[in-house]
Each structure stands twice: as structure tokens, then as C-alpha cells.
Amino acid sequence: MYSLVFYVPETHLESVKTAVFAAGAGAIGDYADCCWQVKGEGQFCPASQANPFIGQAGQLEKVAEYRVEMVLQDELKSGVVAALKASHPYEEVAYHLIRVET
Template identity: 65%
Template sequence: MYSLVFYVPESHLESVKQAVFSAGAGSMGDYDSCCWQIKGQGQFRPVEGATPFLGKVDELEVVDEYRVEMVLSKEVKARVLAALLLAHPYEEVAYHFIPVQY
């Protein structure tokens, strides 16, 4: 099992969650679409060569984002990652997988 953690702007929260749920993340026993989320602020500065979804090159951007966490099995990890990257609006998606025991 893995815990997937990713950060997504508020505008794309539900669509990105649905994409990774459809790929097999967020299932625990007799439940699906399970996650934990919290709103916060992310910041970044696009550098030369970037094509940012939000903000401008060489300007610091602060945006309302959600940190989303959910579990997934090893068998769906590649499919979930592909779905996350496809659905997410950012050029560089901030995410990580953490091995967990369940």
C-alpha cells in the first residue's frame, strides 16, 4: 500500500480527485473515494523556460491549494500517477508516494 499526497489549486480539486479515484486510488475495504484534504497556501516562482498555469515568469505566486492524501494499492500506482499527471493543471505537479502498512 501507498499513501499518495498531492497539492492542487482549489479550482481543480474535485476534477483531479475524481481522476485518481477512477484510476483506483482511495479505496479501503468496502469504501471508495476516501481521502483527507486540507486547505492551505502554496507558493512558487516560475523561472525562465516555465509555462505556468498560474503566475508569471520571475514573479513569486501565492495560491490557495489543497493538500490531498489517499491510499492506493501497489497494483494501481502507475495508473494513478498517470491519471494525476493528466488531470492536474500544473506544469510541474507536486506529489509523493509514501509506503504504508495497512
């Protein structure tokens, strides 16, 4: 089992969660669409060759984002990550997977 953690702008929170849930993440026993989320502030500075969804190259940007956490079974990892990347608005999606024991 893995814990998926990703960061997403507030404007795309629900659509990205829906895509990742549809790929099978967030299932715990008899429960579906399980996650934990908290609102915070992310910051980044796009390089000159970047094509940022928010902000401009070379300028520090701060944006309201959510940190979202959910679990997924091992065999779903590649499909869930693909769904995350396909539904997320950012050019570079910030996420990590952590192996967990059950």
C-alpha cells in the first residue's frame, strides 16, 4: 500500500481528486473517496523556459493550494499517478508516494 501526497491549487482541488479517486485511490475497506486535505500556501519560481499555469517565468509566485493525502493499493500506482498528472493543471506536478504497512 502507498500513501499519495500531492499539492493542487484550490481551483482544481475537486476535479483532480475526482480523477485520482476514479483511478482507484482513496479506498479503505468498505469506504471510497477517502482523503485528508489541508489548505496552505505554496511558492515557486518558474525558470525562464517554463510554461507556468500560474505566475510568470523568473518571478516568485505564492498561491493558495491544498495538500491532499490518500492511500492506494500497490497495483494501482501507475494508473493513479497517470490520472493525477493528466488532471492536474501544473506543468510539473508536486507529489510523492510513500510505502506504508497495513
